[in-house]
Amino acid sequence: MSKIIRIGTRDSELALWQARTVQNALEKTGHKSELVPVKSTGDLNLDQPLYEMGITGIFTKTLDVAMIKGEVDIAVHSMKDVPTALPKGIVEAAVMKRASNKDILVHKGTEFLENGVGTIATGSLRRKAQWLHRYPNHKVVDLRGNVNTRMQKLKDNDWDGAIFAAAGLERIDLKPENFLDLNWMIPAPAQGAMLIVANEKDTYCRETIALLNHRESEICVHIEREFLKVLEGGCTAPIGALARIVDNEVYLKGALFSLDGTKKIEVDKKTPVSQVENFGKEAALEILNKGGKELMAEIKTVLK
Template structure:
């Protein structure tokens, strides 16, 4: 019996049940063990203020290390790039739609938003890119699970909110709001690993879940995670990076900067697929040479001031 550590939000449970079904297809029985993480409990503070690394993974990791559970299913974008001793990223599942999306009850597209529109998101990455496109927007912190966020939108607290398309599709929420506008990757670069599920496991459980690896997603997310790791950027840092395979090459798009969009660095680079294990660091080195680490330190200081 494989015990799966999972957060108890509707999306987290969907993801864990999905993996349980995949295990069952292989003749492996499993059991879900629900628990709350710091990121689930502290909902009145922006994520960047309560420490971005491990907010949604630490408690699950501790349960695995104690031997109470065997694996944990995560949204890969929430998974730090380093792991406690004894735990590994054992599998990366096939990625779905990696785009960010704007949900609104009144406005069909981003361009239709009125001057000074109120937009709900806690992500510094999204804040930065939204303000780069529309400096007039009022970005307001929005925490809670997907259903809570949609409820606040419907109650009129926001003109629009920003969510990941993957979560909308997995939970079948396309009919929950009047308008959903998906941003092109060129407009809003996703977070590392966005739309992929990551299976964290104790080292002795690695072989049990390796069959879940999707080779294409492994290549893309390895580049993305290596890029963020080399910059020493946490899951909540204002960094967007997205890699996509294109024949024998990989197209990588990256952006980082200040939460208020006052300073931004970006680049688009193509690598050979065979170089995917070094591509992320190589791209990060290019950004570091342009002052990325100093810029991220300034971004961290600014994030602490954002209410």
């Protein structure tokens, strides 16, 4: 049996790039596909901060519904946007090879970093908290929209800079010359990774998409997402996590911040690749036992 696989995707330039990348990869395995673009709730409402909209799944929900209705066969997501618990009937089919996991600052000159006063734009609680932890006297303003929209807003406003995921800008060739690698900033769990999901009952698509899976990337992002799931308990919070494999060892760095960046609870662990089961969970429990439980309760109260 063979069929034309319908690839569900958001209709932003970056999302379409990701979907075409999957389409090209499928073509190399001898499978035909077509793109089915849709607009998500997160793309339609640019006036409200994500955490106020209930960020969990805001960019994936529309595609989930399309898949459950049978309008698309698979969907392609930036994995960091995907809730740690997938809807009933939808399963992970493949994690593509991870691109850069870095955050970068696109700026209009870096003098403000020495002056101690500046205004930075980001729609991410994680980025905001980490920026304020390092630069407590700076102002952080909300920035929403797809990559192109956010870049235009940076040009149109008198902000000193805005924080972006390096992978997103690199994929659509929008990375400017005036940027700084924020090597000190812990990325979002699964940042830089693309996830393909499929209908649980669609054996053909699941077996076909499994051919595209990158095992090392899959191991790392699953550890990071397990860390996130145990920590957040369904609440949006400033959480960063990065797992790396070096010489058959997995190194995990994770952290939880207060919303204003004044508090930081972090963990740094390693384990053999052969013993990664529950590794993310164990790291998250360490954070919770070091004051993370109380900090998460504070965050939930503020974000209610």
